[in-house]
Amino acid sequence: MGEPAGIGGELALMAWQRRHQQAVPPFFVLDDPARLQRLAAALGWAVPVAAISAPAEAVELFERALPVLPLAQTVTAAPGRPEPANAAAVRASIEQAVALARSGAAAAVVTNPIHKGVLYQAGFPFPGHTEYLAALTGVAEADTVMMLAGAGLRVVPVTIHVSLKEAIARLSGSAIQRTIRVTHAALRDRFGLPRPRIAVAGLNPHAGEDGGMGREELELITPALDQLRAEGLDVTGPWPADTLFHAVARQTYDVAVCMYHDQALIPLKTLAFDSGVNLTLGLPIIRTSPDHGTAFALAGTGQATPHSLLAALNLAHQLSA
Amino acid sequence: MGEPAGIGGELALMAWQRRHQQAVPPFFVLDDPARLQRLAAALGWAVPVAAISAPAEAVELFERALPVLPLAQTVTAAPGRPEPANAAAVRASIEQAVALARSGAAAAVVTNPIHKGVLYQAGFPFPGHTEYLAALTGVAEADTVMMLAGAGLRVVPVTIHVSLKEAIARLSGSAIQRTIRVTHAALRDRFGLPRPRIAVAGLNPHAGEDGGMGREELELITPALDQLRAEGLDVTGPWPADTLFHAVARQTYDVAVCMYHDQALIPLKTLAFDSGVNLTLGLPIIRTSPDHGTAFALAGTGQATPHSLLAALNLAHQLSA
Numbered sequence: 001m002g003e004p005a006g007i008g009g010e011l012a013l014m015a016w017q018r019r020h021q022q023a024v025p026p027f028f029v030l031d032d033p034a035r036l037q038r039l040a041a042a043l044g045w046a047v048p049v050a051a052i053s054a055p056a057e058a059v060e061l062f063e064r065a066l067p068v069l070p071l072a073q074t075v076t077a078a079p080g081r082p083e084p085a086n087a088a089a090v091r092a093s094i095e096q097a098v099a100l101a102r103s104g105a106a107a108a109v110v111t112n113p114i115h116k117g118v119l120y121q122a123g124f125p126f127p128g129h130t131e132y133l134a135a136l137t138g139v140a141e142a143d144t145v146m147m148l149a150g151a152g153l154r155v156v157p158v159t160i161h162v163s164l165k166e167a168i169a170r171l172s173g174s175a176i177q178r179t180i181r182v183t184h185a186a187l188r189d190r191f192g193l194p195r196p197r198i199a200v201a202g203l204n205p206h207a208g209e210d211g212g213m214g215r216e217e218l219e220l221i222t223p224a225l226d227q228l229r230a231e232g233l234d235v236t237g238p239w240p241a242d243t244l245f246h247a248v249a250r251q252t253y254d255v256a257v258c259m260y261h262d263q264a265l266i267p268l269k270t271l272a273f274d275s276g277v278n279l280t281l282g283l284p285i286i287r288t289s290p291d292h293g294t295a296f297a298l299a300g301t302g303q304a305t306p307h308s309l310l311a312a313l314n315l316a317h318q319l320s321a
Numbered sequence: 322m323g324e325p326a327g328i329g330g331e332l333a334l335m336a337w338q339r340r341h342q343q344a345v346p347p348f349f350v351l352d353d354p355a356r357l358q359r360l361a362a363a364l365g366w367a368v369p370v371a372a373i374s375a376p377a378e379a380v381e382l383f384e385r386a387l388p389v390l391p392l393a394q395t396v397t398a399a400p401g402r403p404e405p406a407n408a409a410a411v412r413a414s415i416e417q418a419v420a421l422a423r424s425g426a427a428a429a430v431v432t433n434p435i436h437k438g439v440l441y442q443a444g445f446p447f448p449g450h451t452e453y454l455a456a457l458t459g460v461a462e463a464d465t466v467m468m469l470a471g472a473g474l475r476v477v478p479v480t481i482h483v484s485l486k487e488a489i490a491r492l493s494g495s496a497i498q499r500t501i502r503v504t505h506a507a508l509r510d511r512f513g514l515p516r517p518r519i520a521v522a523g524l525n526p527h528a529g530e531d532g533g534m535g536r537e538e539l540e541l542i543t544p545a546l547d548q549l550r551a552e553g554l555d556v557t558g559p560w561p562a563d564t565l566f567h568a569v570a571r572q573t574y575d576v577a578v579c580m581y582h583d584q585a586l587i588p589l590k591t592l593a594f595d596s597g598v599n600l601t602l603g604l605p606i607i608r609t610s611p612d613h614g615t616a617f618a619l620a621g622t623g624q625a626t627p628h629s630l631l632a633a634l635n636l637a638h639q640l641s642a
Binding site for chain 2: 160161162163164165166168203204205206208213214215216241242243245246247248249260261262263265266267268269270271273274
C-alpha cells in the first residue's frame, strides 16, 4: 500500500490497467479494497477491485480484476493529506507483505513509498523502509545495501543519506568491503551472475590522480579492493567517476559501487529518471520499490507515471523467477 | 598544436578530412608543417599540408589543404613520448594563438591537449592551460571559469581539481557568486542569451533536505543565490543534484552550476562522453578545447576519435559568429 495519501494507490491501479500492453506480472495489493475502489471511481477508471483471502488466488484473478488482500484496518485518505491515523495500516501492509514473502506465499515484496513524518508522529521507530525491513527479517541494518537499477545501469552507494562531509568522514575500508560483499552475493544469488563484474568509483576527481587530489583512493579504497581481489572477487577500480557511466563504460561491469549518494544517483537518474528501481540487497526476501516519493502534489490527479512501479514489479518478478 | 607526442596532430588531420561531411569551420594549425606532413604519411592519409604566412590565407586554402602557420621551432615527436625539448614550441603555439585571437586575426583559439609533466620539466610555471591563458591575457585566474558543454547540457563547477574534502572546505558564498557572475556574463555576451537561466546544484544529497543532511545549502549557497536574484539574475536552486540532469530537467536551464568537479562532470560525460567541449569563460578571447587528454597510448595509431575536437571547433565558430 505505502502511504495512502500519496500516489501509490493510483499507480497500482494504473499498473493493473497496463497488465496486457506492458506484460505486468500478476501482483496483489495489501490494502483496503474499498478505498482502492473509491479511488478508481474518483479517477473515472474502470478497475474492478476484488478482495482475495489468500495470495494464491491472485494469479488466476489478475486477468480480470485487481486482487487486494484486505488489511484488518479501514483506510480513509484524502490525496496529499497524510494522517497519523493510517500509520497502523501502513505498517501492517509492510509487515504482512514481509511475512508472506518469508513464508513463500508471495514471491517478492514491492513497496509503494511511505511518508516518514506521519509514521514518526505515530511512534514508528525506524528511519525508513529499509531499516524496518531489516528489523522485520532479523538482518542487521549494516548488512543491507541499497541498489538502484535502470537503463541497464546498476549502482550501489557505500553511504547514503548523510551530508557529503559526513559521507567522506564515514568512508572506511570495512564499509567499502561490506557493501561490495553484500552486492556480490546478491548479484550472484539473485541476479544469476556467477561472477559479477564490480566496478568501484574513486572518491576524488580523477580518482585522486595518484594522491595529487586526495588520498582516500590510496589509503582506503585500493587496499580494500586489493583484499577482495585476493579473495577472488572480480572487482576493478577505483575508477574516475566522471568516465564510469557513459554507454561504452557501462558495458564493462554489472554494478558500479559508488562512494556517496549523488555519485551513484546522478548517473542513474540522468539516464533513467522515471524508470529507476530501488532494491534492498542483503535481506532474506526480494524487495524492490519505485524510485520516487509519495508525490503528494500529484496524488489523486492520475497524472503520475507508473514507469518506476512497473519496473519495480518486473524486476521483482525477474529476480524471483 | 598541443603536445606533439599526443593525439592532437592526428585529430587535426582527421578534422580536416571531415571538413565536408561535418561542415567543419575553416581553421589553421600553429605547428611545424613538416611534422604534420610526416604524421599524415605515417598514417597513410592523403592530407596536403600547406604552410601559410598569415591567418587570412587559411579561409580560401582550407578547401584543398590543411593550413599551417609555422612555428619558429622544428618539432620532432615520437607518438607517446613527450620531450622537454618541444616545450618551447608547445608554449609558442599557445602564445601565438592567443596573440592572433587578441588582434582579431583569428576568431578564436582551440587548444589541443598539453602534457603538463613535460612542460614543468622545462620550467613552465603554470598549473595548466587555463592559468596560462589567463596570464597571457592579463586576467586574474580567479576570474576565469571552466565550462563543459555537450549533448545540450552546459555545466560549470565552482571548484575543480582539488580533493572532494578540499572542495567542501573551499566552498564559499563569494566563490559561488564569482562563478555565477562570470558564467552569466559569458552566456549573455558570448552565447547571445539575454537572460540566461542558471540552475544551481546543492552540495549534499537531496540538497541537504532543509539542513537534515548538511547545512551548506542553508548557510552558504542559498544566501549567495538570494543576493544574485536580488540583482536580477535568473538563478534557481539549490536543487538536488541527482534530479537536475535528466532530459526534462535539462530543458529548464541554460547552464547548471555545480559545487564540485564530479557533480558537473558525471552527468556531462555520461551524456556526451566523446563529444564534450571544454570552454574557458572570463577571458577576452574565445577559447575552447576538446574534453580529453593527450592519450599517449592511442597517439600515432589513428584510432582516436575527433568528435570532441570537431565539437570544440564548431562551438568556437558559433561563439565567434
